Amino acid sequence: MLNNGERIDQLYAEDIQIIQSSEVFSFSLDAVLLANFPRIPKRGKIVDLCAGNGAVGLFISKKTAASIDQIELQPRLADMGRRSIQLNQLDQQMTMHTLDLKDTFSQFKPDSTDLVVCNPPYFKELPTSRKNPNPYLAAARHEIHATLEDVIATSSRLLKMNGHFAIVHRPDRFLEIIDCLRYYQIAPKRIQFVYPKDDKEANILLIEGIKHGKNEGLRFLSPLITYDAQGNYTKPVEEMLYGRN
Numbered sequence: 001m002l003n004n005g006e007r008i009d010q011l012y013a014e015d016i017q018i019i020q021s022s023e024v025f026s027f028s029l030d031a032v033l034l035a036n037f038p039r040i041p042k043r044g045k046i047v048d049l050c051a052g053n054g055a056v057g058l059f060i061s062k063k064t065a066a067s068i069d070q071i072e073l074q075p076r077l078a079d080m081g082r083r084s085i086q087l088n089q090l091d092q093q094m095t096m097h098t099l100d101l102k103d104t105f106s107q108f109k110p111d112s113t114d115l116v117v118c119n120p121p122y123f124k125e126l127p128t129s130r131k132n133p134n135p136y137l138a139a140a141r142h143e144i145h146a147t148l149e150d151v152i153a154t155s156s157r158l159l160k161m162n163g164h165f166a167i168v169h170r171p172d173r174f175l176e177i178i179d180c181l182r183y184y185q186i187a188p189k190r191i192q193f194v195y196p197k198d199d200k201e202a203n204i205l206l207i208e209g210i211k212h213g214k215n216e217g218l219r220f221l222s223p224l225i226t227y228d229a230q231g232n233y234t235k236p237v238e239e240m241l242y243g244r245n
Contacts, residue, residue, distance in 0.1 A: 001019075001083060001086075001087060002019065003021075005021045005022070005023045006019055006020065006021045006080070007019075007020055007021070008020070008087070009026075009027075011032065011058075011059055011241065012241065012242045012243055013239065013240055013241055013242055013243040014058075014059050014061075014062040014063075014243075015062065016058050016059060016061070016062065016088055017084065017087050017088060018053065018054070018055055018058055018084045019053065019080045019081075019083050019084045019087065020053060020080070021080065024053075024074075024076055024077060024080075026053075027052070027053065027055035027056075029204075029226065029237070030119055030168045030204060031052075031055040031056045031059065031119055031168075032055075032059060032240050032241060033168055033194060033204060033206060033224075033240070034056050034117055034119050034166060034167075034168040034206065035055075035056050035059035035060045035063075035117075036059075036240050037166055037168070037190075037192065037206045037208060038115060038117065038164055038166035038190075038208045039115075039164055039208070040060060040063045040064050040066075040115065041064060041066050041114040041115055041164075042064055042065060042066070043064070043065050043066050044066045044067075044113075044114035044115075045066060045067050045069070045112060045113050045114050045115075046060065046064070046066045046067070046068045046069070046113070046114065046115045046116075046117070047068075047069050047070075047071065047108070047113050047115075047116045047117075047155075047158055048060075048068060048069070048070040048071070048116075048117050048118070049071050049101060049104075049116060049117070049118040049120070049151055049154065049155065050071070050072070050073075050101070050118050050119060050120045050121070050146065050151065051070035051071055051072040051077075051078075051081060051096065052072060052077050052081070052119070053072075053077050053080040053081050053084065054070055054072070054080070054081025054082075054084050054085065054094075054096060055119075056117055056119055057070045057081075057094060057117075058081075058084055058085070058088065058090070058094070060117070061088070061090055061093055061094060065093075066093075066114065066115075067093060067094075067095075068093060068094045068095075069094075069095050069097060069108070070094065070095070070096045070097065071097050071099050071101060071104060072096065072097070072098060072099070073098070073099065073100050073101065073146075075098050078096050078097070078098040079098075081096040082096045101146040101150055101151065101154055102146070102150065104154050104157075104158070105157070108158060110157045110158065111157075111158075111159070111160050111161070112158065112160065113158040113159050113160060113163055114159075114160060114163050114164070115163065115164045115165070115166070116155040116158050116159055116163070116164075116165045116166075117165075117166045117167070118151050118155065118165075118166075118167050118168075119167075119168050120146065120148065120151045120167065120169070121146070122169060122170045122173075148169075148173065148176065148177065148180060149180055151167070152165075152167075152177075152180045152181060152184050152186065153184055155184075155186070156184035156185055156186055156211060159186075159211040160211065161211060161212050162210055162211060162212065162213065163210070163211045164208060164209070164210055164211075165181075165186050165208065165209045165210075165211065166206070166207070166208045166209075167206075167207050168204060168205070168206055169204075169205050169207070170203070170204070170205060171193060171201075171202045171203065171204070171205045173205075174205055177205075177207060178207075181207070181209050185211060185212055186209040186210065186211055186213070187209055187210050187212070187213030187214060187215055187217075187218075188207055188208075188209045188218055189208055189209055189210050189213060189217060189218060189219065190206075190207070190208040190218075190219050190221060191205070191206070191207050191208075191218070191219070191220050191221065192205075192206040192220070192221040192222075192223075192224055193205060193206075193223055193224070194206065194223075194224045194225075194226060195223055195224070195225050195226065196225075196226050196227060197225065197226070197227050197228075197229070198223075198225050202223075224236060224237070225237075
């Protein structure tokens with residue numbers, strides 16, 4: 001089940017085990033936040049784009065009976081995700097596809113999905129970009145294989161009318177994300193900023209939108225703080241990671 005350099009980690013709140021490797025990719029708090037943010041349909045179809053080792057889809061799986069398809073370009077990460085699906089005995093619910101985002105519609109029908117989630121690369125691919133020498137980590141963090149617009153355009157085409165889209169990203173790209181969502185007919189509906197501590201600037205952004213939704217009705221949720229003054233997880237974050245006591 002495990003290859004060299006791999007380990008099994010656990011998200012206790014959902015009783016999910018996940019195969020990870022520091023050599024290629026390990027899920028971060030971003031994935032947990034995204035899995036807990038949108039309205040999760042009880043049934044239907046969910047697609048997880050830029051799925052990495054499958055963390056977001058795995059964490060969502062216990063909240064729904066919907067089928068979950070994951071799309072990941074890098075074969076090694078997709079293979080880890082596939083083995084995590086087997087490890088958690090989710091083969092009947094989840095499928096990992098080794099697929100370039102640009103080839104999504106060779107295997108998926110447009111207007112077919114109830115929820116699309118994505119934890120994409122955060123940094124633009126620029127000539128001046130300082131990238132990690134590890135190609136797996138560089139691709140996870142920089143828009144080498146897929147841009148923000150690629151992600152949103154693909155998501156919009158996948159979604160049914162009134163289907164939901166949720167993304168985790170960086171606050172400094174907030175306006176760009178909003179402009180892109182609206183261009184591709186996804187109306188932003190819920191926004192939440194996440195702060196490492198209550199006296200720090202936001203470092204994570206969560207946005208949920210609805211395909212062909214109305215312009216009115218946008219909500220800004222209360223700020224989510226990751227750590228308290230003692231450096232411990234705050235109660236809301238602790239519950240996402242470990243469940244309620």
